[in-house]
Amino acid sequence: MAALYGLLHITMVILVLPSCFQGSNARLHNHKSKHHRETRGMISEAPVPPPAEPPAKSFDIDNSSSDPCIFDVTAFGAVGDGSTDDTEAFRSAWRAACAVNSSILLVPSNGVFMITSTIFSGPCQPEFIFQVDGVLMPPDGPKCWPKKDSKRQWLVFYRVDGMTFRGAGTIRGNGEEWWNLPCKPHRGPNGSTLPGPCDSPALIRFFMSSNLTVRDLYIENSPQFHVKFDGCEGVHIEGLSINSPALSPNTDGIHIEDTKYVGIYNSMISNGDDCISIGPGCSDVDIYNVTCGHGHGISIGSLGMQNSEACVSNISVRNAVIRNSDNGVRIKTWQGGMGSVSDITFDSVYMDNVKNCIIIDQYYCLSKECRNQTSAVYVTNVFYTNIKGTYDVRAPPIHFACSDSVPCTNITMSEVELLPFQGELIDDPFCWNAYGEMQTLTIPPISCLQDGMPESVHETISLQCL
Numbered sequence: 001m002a003a004l005y006g007l008l009h010i011t012m013v014i015l016v017l018p019s020c021f022q023g024s025n026a027r028l029h030n031h032k033s034k035h036h037r038e039t040r041g042m043i044s045e046a047p048v049p050p051p052a053e054p055p056a057k058s059f060d061i062d063n064s065s066s067d068p069c070i071f072d073v074t075a076f077g078a079v080g081d082g083s084t085d086d087t088e089a090f091r092s093a094w095r096a097a098c099a100v101n102s103s104i105l106l107v108p109s110n111g112v113f114m115i116t117s118t119i120f121s122g123p124c125q126p127e128f129i130f131q132v133d134g135v136l137m138p139p140d141g142p143k144c145w146p147k148k149d150s151k152r153q154w155l156v157f158y159r160v161d162g163m164t165f166r167g168a169g170t171i172r173g174n175g176e177e178w179w180n181l182p183c184k185p186h187r188g189p190n191g192s193t194l195p196g197p198c199d200s201p202a203l204i205r206f207f208m209s210s211n212l213t214v215r216d217l218y219i220e221n222s223p224q225f226h227v228k229f230d231g232c233e234g235v236h237i238e239g240l241s242i243n244s245p246a247l248s249p250n251t252d253g254i255h256i257e258d259t260k261y262v263g264i265y266n267s268m269i270s271n272g273d274d275c276i277s278i279g280p281g282c283s284d285v286d287i288y289n290v291t292c293g294h295g296h297g298i299s300i301g302s303l304g305m306q307n308s309e310a311c312v313s314n315i316s317v318r319n320a321v322i323r324n325s326d327n328g329v330r331i332k333t334w335q336g337g338m339g340s341v342s343d344i345t346f347d348s349v350y351m352d353n354v355k356n357c358i359i360i361d362q363y364y365c366l367s368k369e370c371r372n373q374t375s376a377v378y379v380t381n382v383f384y385t386n387i388k389g390t391y392d393v394r395a396p397p398i399h400f401a402c403s404d405s406v407p408c409t410n411i412t413m414s415e416v417e418l419l420p421f422q423g424e425l426i427d428d429p430f431c432w433n434a435y436g437e438m439q440t441l442t443i444p445p446i447s448c449l450q451d452g453m454p455e456s457v458h459e460t461i462s463l464q465c466l
Contacts, residue, residue: 073108230257265287290321435453
């Protein structure tokens with residue numbers, strides 16, 4: 001009898017161990033659902049610049065002795081029926097996978113998995129992969145959100161190094177009820193807001209992590225920011241599709257702050273706020289072959305809020321398409337800030353029916369109560385090259401509103417050709433305290449950009465930005 005009990009116990013253990021410990025080969029394929037394919041198609045109709053090599057979509061895993069160890073969340077009790085709380089199963093799978101070299105935490109394609117707000121903490125063993133092939137989502141709106149959980153974030157990866165977050169599945173944000181809170185923009189009378197709770201969770205956050213890869217996922221309908229990187233170094237983003245409605249408030253597609261050495265490539269983003277937003281403390285960011293649909297375009301800022309210091313440098317945006325957007329490429333700072341924005345390149349950006357195609361706004365304010373102040377973030381060495389396409393005539397296509405006391409300097413314009421999408425040509429771009437040069441004639445002509453350098457440049461720029 002004891003021998004029989006021991007045999008049964010061994011059999012049960014083998015059933016829950018990941019496949020690499022069972023001595024059998026497991027071959028997994030990513031399968032996209034019909035809904036997944038159709039939703040991607042909603043934003044794939046935009047004309048894109050000459051594409052780079054498309055990202056690989058096949059993640060076949062041949063589990064030989066040297067191949068990854070697979071931790072399927074269903075082996076840890078995840079149900080995947082769209083309503084069961086699978087949080088504890090995911091946490092258990094994370095703890096197990098994180099401790100093993102070259103492991104894969106697998107969210108399989110045949111399930112819809114709901115988990116509550118969770119922090120997945122490292123450090124993990126090298127070459128760890130979190131692979132989402134099914135649907136992964138939070139509870140449906142604030143009424144279903146556990147009271148004990150943070151309402152500012154949902155899926156958090158903390159202190160992970162060398163992790164890959166990938167898959168052919170969908171991260172579904174269930175953001176609709178959050179957008180309809182009365183405190184959100186446009187929900188009150190005449191575009192006002194109403195009192196009430198206003199915290200909404202960022203969908204995916206990487207915090208104090210390094211050497212990250214995020215690729216090939218479809219992410220939709222976040223309550224707030226879709227993907228956020230905070231305090232990270234070495235980030236590679238490739239082949240993401242991000243989608244939410246044009247009026248979904250504060251749903252930035254990709255947001256980075258206090259993060260450096262970032263590459264964002266071959267991705268498509270349509271949302272209700274900035275397509276990509278670059279906050280304070282960012283440097284060495286390369287954005288290539290990104291298509292932004294409805295939203296607020298690619299933004300540096302906002303910077304300098306509440307008299308804070310902001311340092312942003314060495315940002316490159318190349319081969320991008322922006323269409324049907326409230327802004328194109330934008331730098332926005334608050335009055336009273338400190339620091340600098342420097343060495344910014346916008347090269348080969350195509351605009352399609354865009355308001356404010358090129359904008360520097362140093363008077364950014366969310367209300368009418370902001371006072372003009374003497375200090376400002378210094379904007380210098382900004383290059384606009386081969387910016388072409390069409391603009392919405394309801395706003396000037398070029399707008400340089402620089403600080404009264406801290407001029408913008410070294411703005412360079414070359415091969416800028418912007419024509420009205422409909423209506424008459426607006427030939428009066430706006431400039432205020434902006435200095436630079438036009439290397440070629442522009443359409444519309446820019447006569448307001450001042451030549452050379454101002455007599456005096458702000459002398460109190462923080463040394464921390466140099």
